[in-house]
Amino acid sequence: MIGLIGGTGAEGRGLALRFAMAGRKVMIGSRNPERAASAAEEVRNLASDLDIQGSDNVTAAKNSQVVIIAVPYAGHKSVLAQIKDHLVGKVVVDVVVPLIFKDGVAHASIIEEGSVAQQAQSILPASFVVGAFHNISAHDLLIPDQPIDCDVVICSDSLKAKQCAIELAQLIPGIRPVDGNGLECSRYVEDFTALLLNINRIYGRHSMVKISGI
Amino acid sequence: MIGLIGGTGAEGRGLALRFAMAGRKVMIGSRNPERAASAAEEVRNLASDLDIQGSDNVTAAKNSQVVIIAVPYAGHKSVLAQIKDHLVGKVVVDVVVPLIFKDGVAHASIIEEGSVAQQAQSILPASFVVGAFHNISAHDLLIPDQPIDCDVVICSDSLKAKQCAIELAQLIPGIRPVDGNGLECSRYVEDFTALLLNINRIYGRHSMVKISGI
Numbered sequence: 337m338i339g340l341i342g343g344t345g346a347e348g349r350g351l352a353l354r355f356a357m358a359g360r361k362v363m364i365g366s367r368n369p370e371r372a373a374s375a376a377e378e379v380r381n382l383a384s385d386l387d388i389q390g391s392d393n394v395t396a397a398k399n400s401q402v403v404i405i406a407v408p409y410a411g412h413k414s415v416l417a418q419i420k421d422h423l424v425g426k427v428v429v430d431v432v433v434p435l436i437f438k439d440g441v442a443h444a445s446i447i448e449e450g451s452v453a454q455q456a457q458s459i460l461p462a463s464f465v466v467g468a469f470h471n472i473s474a475h476d477l478l479i480p481d482q483p484i485d486c487d488v489v490i491c492s493d494s495l496k497a498k499q500c501a502i503e504l505a506q507l508i509p510g511i512r513p514v515d516g517n518g519l520e521c522s523r524y525v526e527d528f529t530a531l532l533l534n535i536n537r538i539y540g541r542h543s544m545v546k547i548s549g550i
Numbered sequence: 551m552i553g554l555i556g557g558t559g560a561e562g563r564g565l566a567l568r569f570a571m572a573g574r575k576v577m578i579g580s581r582n583p584e585r586a587a588s589a590a591e592e593v594r595n596l597a598s599d600l601d602i603q604g605s606d607n608v609t610a611a612k613n614s615q616v617v618i619i620a621v622p623y624a625g626h627k628s629v630l631a632q633i634k635d636h637l638v639g640k641v642v643v644d645v646v647v648p649l650i651f652k653d654g655v656a657h658a659s660i661i662e663e664g665s666v667a668q669q670a671q672s673i674l675p676a677s678f679v680v681g682a683f684h685n686i687s688a689h690d691l692l693i694p695d696q697p698i699d700c701d702v703v704i705c706s707d708s709l710k711a712k713q714c715a716i717e718l719a720q721l722i723p724g725i726r727p728v729d730g731n732g733l734e735c736s737r738y739v740e741d742f743t744a745l746l747l748n749i750n751r752i753y754g755r756h757s758m759v760k761i762s763g764i
Contacts, residue, residue, distance in 0.1 A: 517748040524745035531738035534731040539764045546760040
């Protein structure tokens with residue numbers, strides 16, 4: 337089971353759809369289990385034979401072998417503290433970006449720990465944290481037959497977590513996983529999302545990242 | 551004339567080569583004019599009919615309509631202060647990345663002004679600063695027949711500077727200019743260079759960036 341904590345947002349639902357389309361069992365978690373159930377139903381209706389359930393965040397964390405954190409940054413620390421005990425020994429994939437908006441421009445906040453992924457690792461010392469999936473368009477993920485043409489840069493200090501994120505990325509056709517070195521490099525990928533959102537506003541499109549030359 | 555301040559480094563020589571290959575007159579500047587002259591000669595020998603001279607930084611700034619800043623970050627503030635009077639009313643293209651290396655890992659320093667490009671604009675209030683060309687492999691630029699397959703993200707608060715950087719980018723076949731919004735967004739592009747250098751070390755290649763979906 338893949339758990340999507342804070343999975344009712346667009347990025348969480350988009351990843352839930354794509355992982356379920358690849359035949360994986362998915363549980364969407366939310367602080368509000370009714371919202372999780374209705375998000376799960378909404379995503380199930382996008383394609384056939386999707387195994388997606390909704391529940392509260394603790395239940396989603398407890399029942400999943402791999403847990404993806406997709407909460408808004410404002411809830412990042414508090415949600416992780418709440419589900420921490422259910423993440424021991426597990427791979428935790430953090431897709432959170434510390435975005436703020438000022439006068440219509442997206443900015444990335446400076447994170448004391450260096451990156452959101454490093455913040456997660458410091459809250460979850462007994463888990464294997466990996467930063468990934470920051471730069472994918474949620475809009476495109478949520479259209480089942482929309483081809484995704486991007487790279488997913490994967491940053492972790494744990495080989496096991498890196499391998500897990502690589503396998504998750506490979507579940508989505510068109511995505512190439514790229515090794516982005518350790519957790520301390522996650523900042524560059526997280527922050528680049530702010531640039532992409534500003535590019536989206538200028539071009540009226542859904543931009544993503546590819547690394548050329550490798 | 552295109553001036554390359556601090557143009558004796560790999561990135562400066564690479565850009566000098568490519569702009570000269572496109573038929574533009576180029577002046578490489580350095581604190582040490584003999585080093586500039588020898589860098590100019592070295593680049594001239596890479597292809598035929600290149601109009602590249604070497605001189606001190608002040609002469610290069612004074613004689614150029616467009617000035618590219620390619621110094622190491624450590625010299626960024628002091629070199630700009632030194633040539634400031636010769637940059638009034640001109641477009642200044644800043645390609646500098648605030649890199650530091652620790653235990654073989656590349657990191658981007660936090661810049662008080664937000665980004666290196668914003669630092670340049672604050673030192674040069676009477677110039678039109680644009681951040682660009684941060685993510686291109688100097689190694690690939692310096693091989694005349696090496697195709698370059700990347701986007702150049704261009705960040706500026708000045709339309710005139712943006713347009714100038716777009717035209718410079720279009721001088722190099724294979725490069726697509728991408729509007730990256732204002733100067734405050736330059737940080738994301740500057741910092742991403744640290745990630746690319748770490749990816750280069752892992753893959754043994756010369757990585758660059760493309761923005762997909764636009």
